[in-house]
Amino acid sequence: MAKKFDELLLEAKDLIARGKLNDADGILGPLKNEYPLSQDVARLWCSLAMRTDRGADVPAYAAKIYAHVQNDFHKAHWAHVLGTASFILLDLPTAHTHFVCALNHLMILAKTGKVPPQREKTEILQPGDNVFVSGEAEKLLWTTCAELAKLGIPAFPYAGTLLGLVRNGSLLDFDKDLDIAVWMESWDACCAALEEAGWVRTPMRIDYANYRDYVHPELGVTMDVCGLQARGKQIAGGFSLPGYPDEYQRVSIFPKFDLIQRNSEYGQVWFPRQPETILTAFYGDWRTPNPNWDTVISARNLESFTLLVRCYAYHRLIQCWLLGDLAKAWCYAHQISLKDPDDVLALRSRQWMERALTRLNREIPVWPKNQRQKRVYTRMVADLFHEGHVNFLQAARALGTHLTVCVVSDERVMANKGKLPVMKQAQRAAVVAACKYADAVMTETPASVTLEFMQQHGFDIYTFACASEQERQDKRKLCASLPAEMIQELPYTPGISTSDLVMRILEGAGSKETRNQ
Structure with missing residues (x-):
């Protein structure tokens, strides 16, 4: 039949x-x-x-x-x-x-009040299924970079891969591919070495001279290889189409940066000496996550918004709109407007999508402004978390736009106070992380707050509060190398402390006499 x-x-x-x-x-x-x-x-x-x-x-x-x-x-x-x-x-x-x-x-x-039906989103992979969460993709990254380094090819993490490693200490969970870069002098050798190692080149619809896609046949992980080259006092990357006019190119510009070798579990690898230089040029405020970022279109360091880039942007904007993903389509229209405020078509598209989103009771996306952030850093024990801790964190957060809290280790508390805290470090960190005023929590930091540490993490202000003059002197010693404008002392909340709570517990917190004290 x-x-x-x-x-x-x-x-x-x-x-x-x-x-x-x-x-x-x-x-x-x-x-x-x-x-x-x-x-x-x-x-x-x-x-x-x-x-x-x-x-x-x-x-x-x-x-x-x-x-x-x-x-x-x-x-x-x-x-x-x-x-x-x-x-x-x-x-x-x-x-x-x-x-x-x-x-x-x-x-x-x-x-006419109509929008394409929204397609159902694909099922989210569980941690065990996602090689970026499980660590398999990161292992593959370092193995590949180490093998290339042995061959004298200085390939290094780049773009979203570098962002995850520097900002999160690991690859981004939601990433879809690995990104590495190599100097154009080593381009042919790098591509040949990858194919010799088993990576399979993926055919691209446009054959750029400095950009290739590969896939690992066993894990199914894709990898983008980007070629960079020096251009005066700058470094240029992007998409190159030799023989075509300027409007057919996508050129991204970085300040000069160096590479250093460092050890990994799989051998020595190359890594940027100044990764923040690359990330700032690429993303602007790279410490603020932006799930709607599009590497091709959003990059802050595009030399110009060429016809090639505009076509990429229009293509993806229309694709999302046709699929009914108005929020994603709005983000593309917004990105075009950021690059070219005179693009009337993008502005009108964004306006019509805003009307549709409002009518459908869907949220209009909030696009990070990529403005300079004022990042605040503090250290605390946070044992038996109480009102005084909340007041301090609220005041610390008000000093800037982002607050990172280091919850010090049990061993450091013992060394400083001569006794262990009631709660273990992991428990204290979990409570602080649940406080709405803390944007990020760290558990491993140097004993002293140095200028190098503050600059490495992009912190602008170090803040603390003191219950006594002795505590003030001790905390000042910890940050003695910082300039005065980076140090901010906050008021201490009187009438409550962890020590008071411990005493109340020991004396019988449930009794009427104790409660009235």
Whole structure:
């Protein structure tokens, strides 16, 4: 019995997903001839063609479907397909024209009060399934960097990978790939070494001269390799298309930085001596997480917002809008507006999405301002957490925009006070972390608060409160190397202390006499 139309489409879709493109073409080719105006067939065939060397055939076919469909949602979809195909073919002016057309159809749709249905989000991986959470991806990163270092190739963590390692001490849980960079002088050697080590190069729709994708066949982890080169007193990266005009390039600029070798569990690896220099150039306020950040579009160090970058931004904005993810689409429109405040199309798109989000009772995203943060640091025991602790943390947080609290170890409390705290360090840290005034909690820091430590973590102010003059002298000694403007003493809350609470407990806290004291 011959397979039904729907069954053939499902089979072709499955074959494309599994990478069996020739088999999928064997199904879709005849269907395309039999049903030349079927959107279902056309979607799959165009998707297949843009993954192979038949991308040049897509525009003519997609244009026929665009002319045939009637409503604005389908018009927007096929204008997006036309734009994507032209983008891949590096006809950027034509791609831009089609993307503008798609956005105009989506805004017409929004004016009628309609939005595309929101697709269900994919299931979130459990920690055991996520190699970025389990540590397998980080192990693979250091193993790869160590092997390259042995070959004299100074490859080092970069972009989101570097961000996670510096900000969190590990890779970002929600990351999707590894990022490494290498000087262009070592580019060919690096790529050859990766393939020799078993990494498989992933075909890219646009073949950039300084950017490649690889996948690890066993773990399925993808890795982006970025080539950097010195340019005067700066370092340049991005996407390079030699032989094309400036509007076809994506150039990102960094201040000069050095690499150092450091030990890892898998051997010596290369690492930036000044990682904060790279991260600040790239992200601005890199210490404030931004889940909607898009590396290609959001980067703060773009030399200019070229046509290439604009096409990337329009492509992703339209894609999210068509999928009904208005919040994500709003973020792309907002990013375009940040890069080019005169982009009326992006501004209008953002306004229409805000109306739709409000009508649907969905939250409008809050985009971090990337402004200079004022970061406050303090140390405390926080034993038997009480009102005085809360008052102190509230006052400390009011000194700036972010508060990091070091909950000192049991051993350090013993050394300073001659007795152990009632609560263990992990318990005390958990209570402080639950306080709304603490943005971050640390448990391992140097005994003294040095200028180097403050600068390393981007702290602007060190603050404390003292119950006695002796305690004030002790705390001043800990931060003696800091300039006066970085030190801020706060008032101590009278009438309550951990020692008082301990005495009340020992004397029988449940008795009426004790409660009245």
